Amino acid sequence: MDFGRLITAMVTPFDAQGQIDWATTEKLIDYLIDVQKSDSLVVSGTTGESPTLTEDEKQELFRFAVKHAAGRCKIIAGTGSNNTAGSIQLTKAAEACGVDGVLLVAPYYNKPSQEGLYQHFKAIAEATSLPVILYNVEGRTAVNISVDTTLRLAQIPNVVATKDCASLDQLTQIISAAPEGFLVYSGDDSATLPALAVGAHGIISVSSHIAGAKMKQMIEAYLNGDVQQAAKLHGNLHPIFRGMFACPNPVPNPVAVKYALGLKAFPVGGVRLPLITVNEGEAQFIEELLQSYSK
Template sequence: MDFGRLITAMVTPFDAELQIDWKQVEGLIDYLVEEQQSDALVISGTTGESPTLTDQEKLKLFDFSVKYAAGRCKIIAGTGSYDTAHSIHLSKEAEKLGVDGILLVAPYYNRPSQEGLYQHFKAIAESVSIPAILYNVPGRTSVNISAETTIRLSQISNIVATKECTGTSQMTSVIAGAAEGFRLYTGEDSMALPTMAVGGYGVISVASHVVGKEMKSMINAYLDGNVKEAAALHGKLLPILEGLFCAPNPVPVKYALNSRGVHVGGVRLPLVAATEDQQQFINGLFN
């Protein structure tokens, strides 16, 4: 399964009552695939505010997105949590709905050992037949899936990739030791080009909601051997790639989308809207 180089972790559009706005889900999928050149979409990941979505909402989003995308892009379901049994349940249901793969965030808060992490991901992956992508984001989960554990997990046939939010040292170790064909994506927009430079495959991105086309150009320039051009594009994009995290994700990117006429609504508590200062800062990124 090739999920492509540029994967967008899609926000969940809400209406004025903070219920899922299905018409805007359609519009957002069209926009991300046709205008921003996303190869795949993560549905109900943490950028999609998964902690505040019910299981019923998540499953309806998976089903709706698969049917509406209709093969125009791959659909990856965010089914991971800090509860292995719950993650297995969601993953099995997502597979029935026809998603192309699942994204499994490292268990947060309960901070399992490396063996616990291995057994957690192994159990989920073995409960389905579709591809699974690990998601290692220590800054949010308070646990790091070590390079050694990721390499061990890469031997499981349907664990095909990892989304890494770590430095190039750990990423390089994973790339060097993982099973053949295992792919590493960065989850840090500002690390997209550096990650590819050390052998990573691509990026699972937030900023691609608004600069996806430009990010795709950077990736393609690098792949074509135009390293100087890719570096120049990286330098130009860097303030945006970093600036869209001036407030808790996805608050800034939802504001940026709404400002551009891509209506995705607000955020559910405990997140709150961007402040006036944050709005001015985000506006300045694009001027």
């Protein structure tokens, strides 16, 4: 399964009552494919506010995205959680909905050992025929999927990739020792170009909601050997990469990007509690950031 180089972790649009806005979801899928050049979309990942979506909402999102994308891009379902049995159940449901793969975040809060992590991912992978992408984000889960555990999981036939937010050092170690065909995606927008330089395949991105087309140009420039142009584009994009997560104080994903989409005349609604929208200072920061970026 080729998920491409630029994968967007898609936000979930909500209406004024906090329910999924299906008309806007349809438009957002088109926008991310046609305008921002996404190769694949992650639906109901943590950027999509999976912790506050019901199981029924998640399955409906999977079905809806598969139907509307209609083969124009791959649909990856966020089915990971800190409940192995629950993740297996949702992964099986996602497979029945016709998705192309699943993204499994490391179990959060319960802080399993490395052996526990291995057994968790192994159990889910063995319960499905879908391609599995691991998701390592210690800052949110309080546990790091180590290099050794990642490489061990990479031996499972349908564990095909990882989205890793760890250091370039860890990415390099995984890339250097991974079996042929196992792909590494950066999970940090600002590390996209450096990660490509050490052999990563691409990026699973949040900023691609705002700057996906430019990110695609940067990736293609690097792959075509135009490192100078890629570096120039990286420099231009870097304020967006940093600003989406620190505006001006660190804010939870997807608060900033949802607000930024509204400023770009693509409103996708607010966020569900316990997340709250940006405050006055954060709003001003994002407005100035986008004005500067558009010049």
